[in-house]
Amino acid sequence: MEKRVILIAGAGKGIGLKTAELLSADHHLITISRNLTPELAALNTEFIAFDAKENTDALPEIPEVLHGLVYCPGSINLKPFNRLTLKDFQDDFNQNVLGAVNLIQKYLPAMKRAGGASIVLFSTVAVGTGMPFHASIAAAKGGLEALARSLAAEFASLNIRVNVIAPSLTDTTLAGNLLSTPEKREAAGKRHPLQRIGTTDDMAQAVKFLTSENAGWITGQVLGIDGGLGKLKM
Numbered sequence: 155m156e157k158r159v160i161l162i163a164g165a166g167k168g169i170g171l172k173t174a175e176l177l178s179a180d181h182h183l184i185t186i187s188r189n190l191t192p193e194l195a196a197l198n199t200e201f202i203a204f205d206a207k208e209n210t211d212a213l214p215e216i217p218e219v220l221h222g223l224v225y226c227p228g229s230i231n232l233k234p235f236n237r238l239t240l241k242d243f244q245d246d247f248n249q250n251v252l253g254a255v256n257l258i259q260k261y262l263p264a265m266k267r268a269g270g271a272s273i274v275l276f277s278t279v280a281v282g283t284g285m286p287f288h289a290s291i292a293a294a295k296g297g298l299e300a301l302a303r304s305l306a307a308e309f310a311s312l313n314i315r316v317n318v319i320a321p322s323l324t325d326t327t328l329a330g331n332l333l334s335t336p337e338k339r340e341a342a343g344k345r346h347p348l349q350r351i352g353t354t355d356d357m358a359q360a361v362k363f364l365t366s367e368n369a370g371w372i373t374g375q376v377l378g379i380d381g382g383l384g385k386l387k388m
Contacts (some may be wrong), residue, residue: 157182159268160365163257164226165199166191168326169276172354173224173361174199184216186257213260220264222365224274225254229294231327232287235242246294251301258305262314270313274363275302276357277320279380295320299376306374315373317364322380324352347382 159182164170166187174185174197183199190201202214231247232240246267254275265271277295280288306316323342325333333339333351343350360379363369378384 158221159219159221160222160224161183161186161216161257162226163187163225163253164228164337165301166194168226168328168363169321169324169354169357170224170226170296172358173226173358176355176358176362177242177365181222181299182217184220189360213257218264219260219268219273219376222272223257223261223265224272224361224365226259226276226330228276228278229251229291230332231290234287235289238290242290243293246290247297250291250294251297254298265314268319270367270370271315272363273302273305273309273314273316274364276317277318277376279322279378279384280319281320282376282378283384302376303374310373315364315369317369317372317374318376319357319360319364320376320378320380320384321352321357322383324354324357325349326354345383346380347386347388350381352379352381 157180160177161184162170162174163186163374165174165185166189171193174183174194177183178197178199184195184202185199186202186204188205189193204213227249231242231246258273258344275298277299278291280292281296281299302316302318309316323332333342356379360377
């Protein structure tokens with residue numbers, strides 16, 4: 155049986171890398187990252203060196219059929235509102251929203267030809283749960299969630315599903331400053347009803363499900379993978 159083709163943007167580290175590791179055995183993977191990290195190189199994927207925020211016209215062509223597109227790039231730009239500049243807001247929007255738009259527009263024809271495809275985007279628990287110092291990133295990710303719902307409605311007739319994963323704090327290099335000591339890690343875990351922070355495997359397993367045919371009747375959803383933080387009060 156021919157392997158399904160999945161494209162993962164932001165695959166060099168963190169959630170994107172873990173997703174690539176999880177899917178590599180059973181899928182033909184196309185991975186996009188600014189740099190080919192040793193961990194990603196070891197997976198022998200079809201690698202594209204590219205910053206997803208760049209011009210769509212610079213994106214290379216890919217195989218004619220694409221069954222899944224996973225957009226992992228993100229940012230953690232936490233500042234008091236009075237210290238945020240318009241450039242901060244614009245940079246977060248460019249990376250989190252326009253970067254996804256860029257890839258989806260470029261590779262939509264390949265997903266149409268698949269006869270059934272899945273797009274998975276990443277938001278944050280801070281969109282649905284107001285948190286201090288998150289104004290810029292929450293605004294950008296809120297826009298991403300709205301984009302996903304609009305595309306889910308528009309692409310439904312094409313049998314292209316669009317869903318969003320909204321994590322809470324996850325153990326990645328991006329969150330390194332927030333988890334730099336054992337005390338910070340313990341405190342962060344205790345803020346969650348399930349008493350721990352997220353792992354890259356938590357997120358990768360959700361991506362694996364959403365890009366599979368087992369999720370064939372799921373679209374337009376924001377899935378909170380957040381240890382209960384977004385919905386529960388303890």
